[in-house]
Each structure stands twice: as C-alpha cells, then as structure tokens.
Amino acid sequence: MIHRQIDVALGERSYPIYVGNDMTATFAPTCRQHGIPDRLVVLTDGNVAPLYLQPLLKHLRHFKFDVTSITIPPGERQKSLQRAHAIFTGMLEAGVGRRSAVIALGGGVIGDLAGFIAATYHRGVPLIQVPTTLLAQVDSSIGGKVAVNHPLGKNMIGAFYQPKFVWTDMECLRTLPAREIVSGLGEIIKYGVILDAGLFDDLEANIDRILSLDREAILRVQTRCAELKADLTSQDEKEAGIRIVLNYGHTVGHALEAAGNYRLLNHGEAVLLGMIAESSIALAMGMIGRDVHDRIVGLIRRVPLKFRANALDVSKAIALMSHDKKSIAGRKRFVLPIRVGEVQVTEGVDRSMIRSSLLSTLNLYKTKSR
Ligand SMILES: NC(=O)c1ccc[n+]([C@@H]2O[C@H](COP(=O)([O-])OP(=O)(O)OC[C@H]3O[C@@H](n4cnc5c(N)ncnc54)[C@H](O)[C@@H]3O)[C@@H](O)[C@H]2O)c1
Ligand SMILES: [Zn+2]
Incomplete structure (x- = not known):
C-alpha cells in the first residue's frame, strides 16, 4: 500500500516519490x-536478486510487460565504465531498443549505475528508481545525480x-x-543538522525505534528526508x-x-564520522557553541557504528582532501553547522584544525587496549 506521495517539482521533468509497504x-x-x-530492463545486484527480483x-x-533482467555482483567497484560497457553490450545483443526503460532495483550503487545507463543508452531512456537500502530510499534515488x-x-x-x-x-x-541501516542513518541525521531542527528532535527522541525498524518512526523520518531532498x-x-x-x-x-x-567504511558510515569531525571544526572556529556540538555528536554516537579506527590513515585522508573536486582553486570548502537545522559554507579552514578534528573523531571509536 502507498502511504505517502512526495513530488519533485521540476517543470516537465517533475516526478513523484511513492513511499509505502508491500x-x-x-x-x-x-x-x-x-x-x-x-x-523493460531491470538492473540489480547479487544480494537483492534472490530476495526481490x-x-x-x-x-x-x-x-504484459516484456522484461529482462541483468544481475551484477554487489559492491561499489561495480560503479565503473567497464561494468557499464558490459551492460550496454548485453542490452544491445538482447535487441533492447530506444523505446524501452531501465528499472534500478537495489541500493545506491545500482541506482547510480542504472541511472548512468538510462541517461546514455540510445541517448536516454526512461528510468525508474526502486531503492532497496535506507540510504538509497532517503537520498540517492532522489535528485537525479547518476554516475560511475x-x-x-568517485x-x-x-x-x-x-x-x-x-x-x-x-x-x-x-x-x-x-x-x-547504520549507513542510512548517516544521511538521515545529516538532513536534521543542515535543514530541519524538528527532524533532529524526532531523531533524538526515536533513534532506537528507527534502529529497530519501527514502521511508523521509519515512515515519518523517510518521508521528511524525501521531502527535504525533493x-x-x-x-x-x-x-x-x-x-x-x-x-x-x-x-x-x-x-x-x-x-x-x-x-573499511561504506558511504554512510564515513558521513557519520565526517559530521562529527566537521562539527568539531565548527566548534573550533567559533561557529557553534559546545552545547550544539555536543548535541550533534551525542546523537551520532547513539548510532552503533563499528569499524577499525586504528586502521585509518589520517595523513592519507588529509592528502586526499586537498585533491577533492569540490575545492575551488585549492581552497577547501566546508559546509559547517551554525546551529541545529542550519549550515554555512566556509572556506579557509586550516589544515591543523582538520587534522586535530579527525584525530579526535577517530579517538572516539578506538577500542581501549591496556
Ligand atoms: N546519487 C546520489 O545522489 C547519491 C547520494 C548518496 C549516495 N550515493 C551513492 O550510493 C552508493 C551507496 O549506496 P548504498 O549505501 O545503498 O550501497 P549499496 O548499493 O552497495 O547497498 C549496500 C548493500 O546492501 C545490499 N542490499 C541492497 N538492498 C538490500 C536489501 N533490501 N536487503 C538486503 N541487502 C540489500 C547490497 O547488495 C549491498 O551489498 C554509493 O556509491 C554512493 O556514492 C549517491
Ligand atoms: Zn552522501
């Protein structure tokens, strides 16, 4: 049953997001x-296919749809031109023509890859997103960014x-x-911090219910995130x-x-850590007070994120940051909180600040050994 419909208003490219169950x-x-x-061509991965294909x-x-499916191995590495090429070959050999559509059945990897295929096959065929991960449902399936x-x-x-x-x-x-689920919560908490203090309050009150997949809590949060992204x-x-x-x-x-x-980290997990580090930078720059910082970090710390913090190389991460495509003329731009529900784009964060925020973030997750 469909419980909610959220519309992305983009003139003739407008489309609905349907949210429901069964x-x-x-x-x-x-x-x-x-x-x-x-x-129709359904693109999916080896974990999703046995469950839903x-x-x-x-x-x-x-x-009476004429439908074929392509199942690829799971994982970020599949978001490649090589994989896209192999899929194009399969579609051409199967005689899939210009009047066809692509269905992305899977998480963000499948959504981004199938979207790229749909955008370019015969100069573009219709795309339907059927997101099956929390991250894809609240974020990657909405907004039209497709890529390999x-x-x-990346x-x-x-x-x-x-x-x-x-x-x-x-x-x-x-x-x-x-x-x-942990990974999806990365993007969900992000929406609260950047745009919606009410959503943030809801998460503070109900994060445990979300972690246990309480239907009502999930529907409310999912709908709100989809509205914000739309x-x-x-x-x-x-x-x-x-x-x-x-x-x-x-x-x-x-x-x-x-x-x-x-x-070591998937996308949403890395975003959880990134939000802690960037909140520490905002604190160090005087953009937020200790109270706001502690609220944001406190909520993120309630998400059961587990990874090998000792194995992450901070110097490598900092070196990678200076090559990021989003820096303008070598100056790194950060989106930093100024309160819960509002952020500001900031340049000129110095390197030592980035380093110390990263170290303190990872320290929170290091297992104590005596
Ligand atoms: N386009 C955008 O705007 C945007 C936004 C955020 C992230 N992304 C991209 O999304 C990708 C990450 O997406 P993701 O976190 O969904 O990862 P993913 O697609 O790799 O899915 C995660 C894992 O869950 C499995 N899976 C998917 N649905 C399942 C289900 N219902 N039951 C059991 N297993 C299931 C998958 O096989 C995979 O192993 C990254 O490539 C990232 O760059 C894109
Ligand atoms: Zn993201």
Whole structure:
C-alpha cells in the first residue's frame, strides 16, 4: 500500500516519490500510468536478486510487460565504465531498443549505475528508481545525480538525469544487514543538522525505534528526508547553489571513505564520522557553541557504528582532501553547522584544525587496549 506521495517539482521533468509497504501489486499499473514503454530492463545486484527480483519480474509479465533482467555482483567497484560497457553490450545483443526503460532495483550503487545507463543508452531512456537500502530510499534515488567512478575519483563520470518515479517500499529494509541501516542513518541525521531542527528532535527522541525498524518512526523520518531532498532538487537541480548544503559531513567523509579504500567504511558510515569531525571544526572556529556540538555528536554516537579506527590513515585522508573536486582553486570548502537545522559554507579552514578534528573523531571509536 502507498502511504505517502512526495513530488519533485521540476517543470516537465517533475516526478513523484511513492513511499509505502508491500507495494509490488501496484507497480505495473503505476508504470502504465506514467507511460513507461513495454520493454523493460531491470538492473540489480547479487544480494537483492534472490530476495526481490523474481516476484517483480512475474508481476510485470503478468501485466504484459516484456522484461529482462541483468544481475551484477554487489559492491561499489561495480560503479565503473567497464561494468557499464558490459551492460550496454548485453542490452544491445538482447535487441533492447530506444523505446524501452531501465528499472534500478537495489541500493545506491545500482541506482547510480542504472541511472548512468538510462541517461546514455540510445541517448536516454526512461528510468525508474526502486531503492532497496535506507540510504538509497532517503537520498540517492532522489535528485537525479547518476554516475560511475573513475580510478582517479568517485562519481567523476555522470549526469543529472531524473527518474520517471521513485518507488520506495519500506518492507525491503527488513532484509537489510544492520550495517546498512547504520549507513542510512548517516544521511538521515545529516538532513536534521543542515535543514530541519524538528527532524533532529524526532531523531533524538526515536533513534532506537528507527534502529529497530519501527514502521511508523521509519515512515515519518523517510518521508521528511524525501521531502527535504525533493525540495532542494526543485530549487537547484544541477547543484549550482543551495544543494551544496547536502555536502555537510561529506568533505571529510569522502576522504575517509577513500583513505579506507572503500572497504573499511561504506558511504554512510564515513558521513557519520565526517559530521562529527566537521562539527568539531565548527566548534573550533567559533561557529557553534559546545552545547550544539555536543548535541550533534551525542546523537551520532547513539548510532552503533563499528569499524577499525586504528586502521585509518589520517595523513592519507588529509592528502586526499586537498585533491577533492569540490575545492575551488585549492581552497577547501566546508559546509559547517551554525546551529541545529542550519549550515554555512566556509572556506579557509586550516589544515591543523582538520587534522586535530579527525584525530579526535577517530579517538572516539578506538577500542581501549591496556
Ligand atoms: N546519487 C546520489 O545522489 C547519491 C547520494 C548518496 C549516495 N550515493 C551513492 O550510493 C552508493 C551507496 O549506496 P548504498 O549505501 O545503498 O550501497 P549499496 O548499493 O552497495 O547497498 C549496500 C548493500 O546492501 C545490499 N542490499 C541492497 N538492498 C538490500 C536489501 N533490501 N536487503 C538486503 N541487502 C540489500 C547490497 O547488495 C549491498 O551489498 C554509493 O556509491 C554512493 O556514492 C549517491
Ligand atoms: Zn552522501
């Protein structure tokens, strides 16, 4: 059943996000309603396929869609031009033509990769996002950023390409490993800090319920995050302005993710740490007081994040930060909190401050050995 509909307003590229549970029965009619062509390709990964692929294919065939599927191995490394090339080959060999559509069934990796395929195959075919991780449901499936990675940088090859609709079935979260719930909470807490003190209050009161997948708490938070992302996308589709606030926690987070070779930390986990470090920078720069800092860090610390903090190389992370694509003329831009619910873009954070904030963040997670 669909419980909520949130609209991304972008003129003729506008689209709805449907949020609900046990939604498969109405997927095909929704495709018809949106004028999706009969020929469909579902892209998914090896973890999601055994859980959700067959029922979806069966349902679509029942409604007379001509559907094939491509299952790739799971993992960030699949977001590559090589993998995209292999998928293009498969689609061309199968005779998938211009009047077809791509369905992304999976987490952010599948969403970004399938989005890239849809944006470029035959110069663009319709895309439907069916996000199955918490992170993808509250963030990556919304907003139209699609990409593959290059050995020289993450998300370097891509486009802005909006889906026809987003189909968020909360039931998918029940099969998600606990680590992926933690990861999704990274982006969720981010929305509270950057834009919405009310959401932050809700998280403080209910984070334990969210961690235990309480349906009502999840639906409320998910809907709010989707509304916030939809609103930012409507205001700034191509990230020329306000959408930059979404980068809170990400300047440090991306560097930590890369310093751990994308294995030690996944995206959302790195964002959790990035938000702690960047709050410490804001405190050191006098942009927030100790009270706000402690509130933000206190909430993040309630998320059961586990990783080998000793294995992260801080110097490597700092070196990586100076090569980040988002620095302008070598000056690193940080999105830093000025209170709960509001951030400011700041330049000129000095290196020693970045270093000490990183060290103190990692110290919080180091296991004490005597
Ligand atoms: N486009 C954007 O705006 C945007 C925003 C944030 C993140 N991202 C990208 O998203 C990616 C991370 O996405 P993610 O965290 O969803 O990772 P992911 O796609 O790798 O999924 C995480 C893991 O969960 C498994 N999985 C997915 N759904 C499942 C389910 N319902 N049950 C059991 N297992 C399931 C996957 O196979 C995978 O092993 C990164 O590549 C990041 O760059 C993009
Ligand atoms: Zn992110």
